[in-house]
Amino acid sequence: MSRSRIARSVARKDLRIEWNSRILTNQVAPFAAIVMVLFAFALDNEGILQRVAPGLVWLATMFSMLVVIQRSFAVESADGALDALRVAGVDPVAIFAGKSLALAVQLLVLEVILVFTAVVLYAVDISASGFGLLVVTVPVATVGLACVGTLYGGLAAGVRGRETLLPLLLLPVVAPVLIGATRATESAFASGGATVSEGWPWVGLLAVFAVLFVAVGSVAFGPLIDE
Amino acid sequence: MSRSRIARSVARKDLRIEWNSRILTNQVAPFAAIVMVLFAFALDNEGILQRVAPGLVWLATMFSMLVVIQRSFAVESADGALDALRVAGVDPVAIFAGKSLALAVQLLVLEVILVFTAVVLYAVDISASGFGLLVVTVPVATVGLACVGTLYGGLAAGVRGRETLLPLLLLPVVAPVLIGATRATESAFASGGATVSEGWPWVGLLAVFAVLFVAVGSVAFGPLIDE
Amino acid sequence: MTPRRGTGTPATARLGALVLALLVALALFGLVFSGPDRDQGESVRIMYVHVPSIWVAYIAFIVTAVCSAAYLSKRNRSLSWDRVAGASAEIGVLFVAVSLVTGSLWGRLSWGTYWVWDARLTSTAFLFITYVGYLAVRRLGGTQRQRARRSAVLALLAILEIPLVHFSVRLWRSLHQEATVATGGTDVHMDGLMLFSLFLGLVAFTALYVWLVLHRQRGLTLEDTVADRGLDAAISARRSEAVG
Amino acid sequence: MDTVIELNDVVAVLGGFPALAGVTMSVHRGEIALLQGPNGAGKTSVLRVCAGLLPIERGSGRVLGIDLATQREDIRSRVGLLGHQNGLYLDLTVEQNIRFWAATVGATENEITGAMSRMRIDGRLAGVKASQLSAGQRRRTALASLTVRRAEMWLLDEPHAGLDAAGRDELDALLRAAVQAGATVVLASHESERANGLASRVITIDGGGAR
Amino acid sequence: MDTVIELNDVVAVLGGFPALAGVTMSVHRGEIALLQGPNGAGKTSVLRVCAGLLPIERGSGRVLGIDLATQREDIRSRVGLLGHQNGLYLDLTVEQNIRFWAATVGATENEITGAMSRMRIDGRLAGVKASQLSAGQRRRTALASLTVRRAEMWLLDEPHAGLDAAGRDELDALLRAAVQAGATVVLASHESERANGLASRVITIDGGGAR
């Protein structure tokens, strides 16, 4: 059974679970949107909203991502399916690829919603070139996040004790992505007088992280989920 | 079996679970703290941090609260304990009081950590009178949050689809508390030139909400968790 | 219930005609007879929709709360209380939406932006969310009595949002110096005709509300009976599962 | 001898599906009634209805003289239910679990120690987290938490599942003692030999109906 | 006839506790071996060690000729394990579950339909979400997902639990057929009568040891 076909069926399975349970669309997305509203309400003094909008988008993404990841591995361990996967001798790399793919798809949906919300709620006006920058930034950042997230989730799915370390382990790793994405989005939104050209280097950084995490993840995932 | 004694044993049980699993201290609190750090990264332009610090503290509290609530009812439904509670004929008011109490304690711990983090990270300098204001604000706000959180957490427990609603239902109700607490904290932190005296009326508002939610919760919890 | 096409009766038909007439009258008074406002200009005409619709929404939610209380208090709990509550809430959400939309359009005209995070606007948005949540809870499933009980409790909680919205302005104002704009009421200077149009609007929308609720609650009754029919089929199918 | 459970053509719906499609049955005080039938027949649902957890959509019924349609909440405090799930708090130790359930019903120290020793929960085991128990150890903890209560009626869903040979015999003895003391037991089981030996009445459920 | 499981004084640790404290046992190809013993003895742990899930702390062992200490990962793809848990995705339908597991091992359409009909999964049941199944229906779904795989060795932890009378007989027939076809079966069970009738060898585990 070829690795890529297994990866695809794992991804399809995860997306189908999401489709059947609608957690993302009915739960996470509204939550994220509400997070944005709360930000708006809590921070809307002296009209700093436009300036911080990009940061908020990516923070909201982060929060939502944590929910989605926990969910993505909760379904595995809920009824002992992860053991079954291991015993089925499914190639860990395939599992990693599949779950990352599914996670990336869900994150993309989420980010589109969030960016849209931000544009509407925070009255951000975005230029054509800025839009182009955004269209590149979002997927690149997503790949990085999805891979780290899956890695983290695999760790979380393991022995109970471990998960206590997770936020501590994960968030520092994600911080660079968060910052890079925020800066790039700032340039795209031209918030705080940032220009689009300033944004591209950050996209480069994001790309580096994406590649890095894809590589690390494929290697490290197997040992991690494996007691 | 007196209502208050049952309430106490429910609260003790929840806190003991927390003590045994250390989710709050090892997972939620560091997470919240790191969130604050990330805020510091994401929003650190033109030193607006001091100004928005209060809002961030209470937003972080909100998000962490969602995690804690979900956890607090996840342990109930994990192995069907909620059914067992219902069949044991335990007085819903006692369950509500007990779980709210436990939640309040955990939130207090969290808020202390967050306020401290904010003071340190965001270089907030706080006057004696401001400190007094804070010492009153935090518990009062916490009571309100804990009660309303438990109330809707109970509704969100049980049937799957329901959890979709937790943020949706919680937000409008919590928002006033969030605003009141933020404004009061702003005065305490003297951020944006707010004065301490401006803070007290907000504490009054928070008190009103706290009383309201205690009353409403005790009445409504039973019917809501009850199939 | 005599079998009947649709959810109408002669009575509702007549009421419908009245509603139509009132709306036409409102359009005339709102757009033609009443003049432009001194500082609001022509845009003031939005008020004749914006304000009545939110007030009718208040009425709708109060009706929901009252019916819910009735359901919970009554010895013989009749589900019709619950259906009226549900219908009223649905129509109420509709009217809040109208008020939100007209309000933000008006905002675009008078303060140049669709939305500001001001107390009243935000609290209105929360009011909207609250009742959307209420409607969602009604669809959670379970038996009809479970639905009725659960949503009745929630309705009694949700009604608390209305004073919050109504007094939000004064509340926030009095506490915190922040320019709250959406209190046009005080700075719109009203001449008699305007006032009349405003209350004509109130009457027309109230009549419209009643008409809609009558139909909707009949619709809900039919939905419940249909659900019962479906259950009958499911039950006989289930019985036939028996092997022995 | 009076009737403690009386169901007349009861219909109960789970997620839109009529798990019970017209159940008519009755159980008398002091009986051990066995619910048997194929998977998905409705045994668990019957037990949940009798415990006042699952509302009935149609039909009528009384449990311990309480009407299911109007006051099923009142039944709960008077029955003890063991479902497929054990109802344990996985982050509490075995003893902490038992003592919590004991506290909710105000059981005495004697009742607690009695229940624990009856299920052979002693020494090391008492201090182990429920999450670290073997399947049968969990089942035994659940039974101990259940038996600290003085329920008038016990509703047990496959109580033997996971118990070892000794545990099964202990459980049977426990149930016989309970009915001696005037309680009523309704259990669902697929282990026909053992269950039939135990039961004084057999009710067969199939396709959501009892006949 | 060759040995497919060979454990010498194996020690396995779970959360700091020696779940297995020196197990020595062996199973030959084509046997149906029964693990029996009291709750907490270590039966589940033995099965997990044999499946290559649980690492061994001390001692040595070979499963299907593969060394447990060094390459236990290689065992997995060749055995099939049914634990106390069913390993289902609760948000997928019965059929979606089975087809997913089938896809991971590249089973053919015939094998899938065969496995489903063997467990009487048909019509309505195939389209039901796993979260809406009764206990026994879940067990049957798990067995179906397991049997789409051509495992050389089946490790079954109380496989009869929750199955109805018919299901138990079907399962026994299934296992007998499997060993006919050259597979090996190791099952843990507390239902001594039925299991003893099935097993060609009985291994008693107690206190984390086998003797």
Ligand code: HEM
């Ligand atoms: C999205 C934007 C808006 C929302 C959500 C909104 C919401 C509301 C609500 C909830 C009320 C009822 C207050 C009560 O009696 O409880 C109200 C009343 C009113 N609004 Fe708005 N409004 C909006 C924009 C505006 C604008 C732009 C104007 C005019 C400049 C305006 C003028 C009025 C007036 C005159 C009243 C009636 C008098 C009063 O009760 O204050 N509103 N609006």
Ligand SMILES: Nc1ncnc2c1ncn2[C@@H]1O[C@H](COP(=O)(O)OP(=O)(O)OP(=O)(O)O)[C@@H](O)[C@H]1O
């Ligand atoms: N949450 C649910 N939603 C929808 N249908 C359900 C749900 N739970 C159970 N069912 C259905 O109700 C029927 C009865 O379930 P129940 O658990 O009472 O059967 P049972 O007799 O206990 O079966 P088993 O012997 O396997 O435990 C089953 O056909 C099942 O598919």
Ligand SMILES: Nc1ncnc2c1ncn2[C@@H]1O[C@H](COP(=O)(O)OP(=O)(O)OP(=O)(O)O)[C@@H](O)[C@H]1O
């Ligand atoms: N996660 C864990 N952490 C620590 N100890 C554990 C854990 N899981 C099981 N144990 C202990 O290991 C021992 C063996 O457990 P195991 O599940 O193998 O027993 P078993 O023979 O399967 O019992 P049963 O018949 O109840 O299923 C038990 O005493 C149990 O307390």
Ligand SMILES: [Mg+2]
């Ligand atoms: Mg059952």
Ligand SMILES: [Mg+2]
């Ligand atoms: Mg076991």
